[in-house]
Amino acid sequence: MFWRKQKAAIERFHPLHRALTLERAFSVSLRRDDWEPVIQSLARHTAEVRRGKWQLNRRVPGVLVPMLRILVADMPPHGTLSVAADMRGHRLPEKNGPQHDVPVRPPITSMKQWYAMDPWLRMRAELRDGSVLELSVTDRVRHRKYRKRNPRGKIKYKSKSKTVQLVQVTRRLAKDAAVQRPGSPPPQWVRVRVKPGKRTVIRANGKFPGPLEDQAMIDQILHVSTEPFRWTPPGRTARRTP
Amino acid sequence: MDAPGPHREEDPVTPCSVTTGFFVLGRCGQAAVVSCPGCGRPVCGAHAAANGLCPECGAAQGYGTHDPHHPAWTGGYRRHYYHRSSQLYNDALWYTTFSEYDRGAFNPGDDWSHGGDWGPDDDTGFVDS
Numbered sequence: 001m002f003w004r005k006q007k008a009a010i011e012r013f014h015p016l017h018r019a020l021t022l023e024r025a026f027s028v029s030l031r032r033d034d035w036e037p038v039i040q041s042l043a044r045h046t047a048e049v050r051r052g053k054w055q056l057n058r059r060v061p062g063v064l065v066p067m068l069r070i071l072v073a074d075m076p077p078h079g080t081l082s083v084a085a086d087m088r089g090h091r092l093p094e095k096n097g098p099q100h101d102v103p104v105r106p107p108i109t110s111m112k113q114w115y116a117m118d119p120w121l122r123m124r125a126e127l128r129d130g131s132v133l134e135l136s137v138t139d140r141v142r143h144r145k146y147r148k149r150n151p152r153g154k155i156k157y158k159s160k161s162k163t164v165q166l167v168q169v170t171r172r173l174a175k176d177a178a179v180q181r182p183g184s185p186p187p188q189w190v191r192v193r194v195k196p197g198k199r200t201v202i203r204a205n206g207k208f209p210g211p212l213e214d215q216a217m218i219d220q221i222l223h224v225s226t227e228p229f230r231w232t233p234p235g236r237t238a239r240r241t242p
Numbered sequence: 243m244d245a246p247g248p249h250r251e252e253d254p255v256t257p258c259s260v261t262t263g264f265f266v267l268g269r270c271g272q273a274a275v276v277s278c279p280g281c282g283r284p285v286c287g288a289h290a291a292a293n294g295l296c297p298e299c300g301a302a303q304g305y306g307t308h309d310p311h312h313p314a315w316t317g318g319y320r321r322h323y324y325h326r327s328s329q330l331y332n333d334a335l336w337y338t339t340f341s342e343y344d345r346g347a348f349n350p351g352d353d354w355s356h357g358g359d360w361g362p363d364d365d366t367g368f369v370d371s
Binding site: 036039040042043061065066069070071073074127128129131182183184186187219222223225226227229230 | 262263264265266268309310311313315316319323326327330331332333335336
């Protein structure tokens with residue numbers, strides 16, 4: 001029997017960690033303190049599993065775990081954090097849209113183009129100031145496959161892909177929470193929409209070329225997330241909760 | 243004023259004044275079990291690092307972590323994030339508000355007000371440079 005020890009190690013992992021290892025995806029809602037065992041289980045992965053097939057996607061330790069830590073830090077003990085993580089990649093048929101022809105000029109004789117939408121991380125957290133934060137990170141990949149003929153008639157098939165990453169952060173404030181328009185506008189690549197009402201909703205959309213990984217990705221997600229929180233400056237809504 | 247002694251046992255009702263949260267800042271508020279030998283502020287068992295240091299003093303002495311799996315990672319990353327985002331948004335107030343709140347934790351006598359010891363109309367806050 002091959003990989004016996006590593007299979008046993010995977011069996012001992014937290015069920016969500018096991019799902020990320022074997023199925024590369026999970027979708028679950030847990031209380032704040034129930035996420036700590038998941039993170040601690042993920043921390044053991046590199047030491048216990050070495051087989052390439054069972055390696056975690058680098059976005060798990062690089063993006064998912066830091067985002068879990070950050071959102072959990074802002075939540076009360078009874079708050080719920082929902083996470084839908086999909087690390088299966090953008091090549092799955094269900095993530096790819098229909099192909100269509102694109103006008104071409106010689107030496108290219110034909111070109112097909114299609115888009116893949118891969119929402120690989122979605123999170124919803126109930127924060128301790130009574131607001132609710134929803135966050136989604138999506139890879140939009142443009143694929144192009146084309147046929148090219150050189151002057152001697154030789155045919156080549158080539159393909160290109162280009163990734164744009166979309167980050168959407170929505171914060172629904174607590175009832176009658178005071179808001180204050182920030183003194184400076186956000187960067188040009190971040191779009192903001194504010195819906196006033198009993199519960200003000202602030203939505204920020206960020207779009208940037210990718211794919212970014214690890215620290216750079218975390219920074220971009222947090223930069224987009226900054227805008228909804230600038231409307232209620234830090235420390236103003238603080239509560240003395242652990 | 244006497245300097246705080248290392249590992250001085252705190253009154254159980256003294257709350258831990260470590261800053262918690264990332265976007266929504268707050269104070270820990272749990273019962274402090276020790277006084278930080280570096281800065282003297284009360285720290286609970288969950289936030290006391292090696293030698294009873296508070297997270298900030300622990301990081302200053304090299305006990306900080308860059309591993310997000312570690313529970314103390316968020317606190318160490320927070321100031322870096324506010325600094326970077328303040329520059330990106332060209333919003334000095336964003337960082338200043340955070341920094342004042344965070345530094346207010348080192349003034350345990352002011353009931354955790356984040357503005358420090360001086361009020362806005364109190365000119366004793368000015369110093370000559």
